[in-house]
Amino acid sequence: MEHLNYIMEITPYILEGAVFSIQIYVVTMLFAIPLGMLCALGKLVHFKPLRWLLEAYTWVFRGTPLLLQLFFVYYGLPFVPVIGVEFSREMAAFVTFILNYGAYFTEIFRAGIQSIDKGQYEAAKALGMSYPRTMCSIIIPQAIKVIVPPLGNEAVTLIKDTALCSVIAIPEMLKNAKAVVARDAAVSGYIIAAVAYLAMTFVIINIFKYIEKRLSYYDK
């Protein structure tokens, strides 16, 4: 009974952290998906400088740890000449996560778009469709079906990656759980956080399952 009381006491504090986790999750998804789509389309354009730029972008953000990127944007960026900006903790987290996940989404979307058969472009062109029209009506709608499973995978990773925000002292869930564990020298805090992460991933997995099901009305 005493134990139950203890759990009731610490849970609200830990879950307060979840609010930020969910916040950064939603913001990242909202901005990184369009960013990834635009960059993926940019990578398919024949204009070489743009492709190199995007290649560099995805390389840097996929090639270095997210943790390092967080440190750099929050602690390092203010000292960089010319582009130096100082973000609030939350803003630094938003910017880093959007750019990082945007890079992964770029590659997922590019691969998805490129998996669509060349014959689809030819058929569209033979019917008089312009390239933008072909992409919007024919290619991207089919690519989405290919993109959703790997996107779902990233979506699950993202909720767990929000825990990294603790390193720039954002009071997200893991940080709060850690504080409780340190104060009381009891692991219950970690278990509560684990259950909360599991609950969130459960919801995300099922949202993606639903989307996949909705897209299964046709087959290639």
Add this chain to the structure above:
Amino acid sequence: MEEIIRIQQLYKSFGTLEVLKGIDLSVNKGEILTIIGPSGSGKSTLLRCMNHLEKADRGSISIDGQYIGKAEGKDGKTVYRSNKEILTICRRLGMVFQNFNLFPHKSVIENLIEAPVKVKKMEKEEALLIARELLKKVGLLDKEKAYPNQLSGGQKQRVAIARALAMQPEIMLFDEPTSALDPELIGEVLQVIKQLAEEHMTMVIVTHEMNFARDISDRVIFMEKGEIVTQGSPEEILINPRLPRLQTFLNKVV
């Protein structure tokens, strides 16, 4: 006879492989032209140059007097019009592919109305009317809500023909329309093409179906190694071929 497609001195290479070596060809309005020849002879490439799915290196292509690509300079390099202008000119040509290339995420009727509504800016109601008319013509009116993967190969190809016709083209290009089909499904597709022939649609057909070519063509072209070797009536080319190369080819395919 009024000329509608004109090709002059067309050259095309893929890397070091020269697939078209100076093709001269004109197609008249209402004419049914079939192109035969061994694989790798350049017949599909020639057809695909007509609606800009392939870009020629040298030579000219014009549709009804309008150049889409014109030979310029001493070496006759093809200079193309802007993509937008080419799309507009090539709307007069419909194309049917070997692998159908239906849009798998759209139902049969959506496949048919997509281009009329989005490209021609036709009213949806009108596009639906035309689409149903065409589905009736190819005998698939009951399949309008089906998705392409629910259809047999022959049905897919009939839908693909209807889809091309929905743009109301003046010329139809067929790139081996029955080569991907099981033998028992070939007949239904050829039947639809024959029906178009009876309506005097201008058609250029690349095919390996010699009996069909014999029955339907006004003129047959025999290509080999990127050149037009000979051409003439089906009688001259398919029934009483005189050239030994042509005889060898026909003996192999029939």
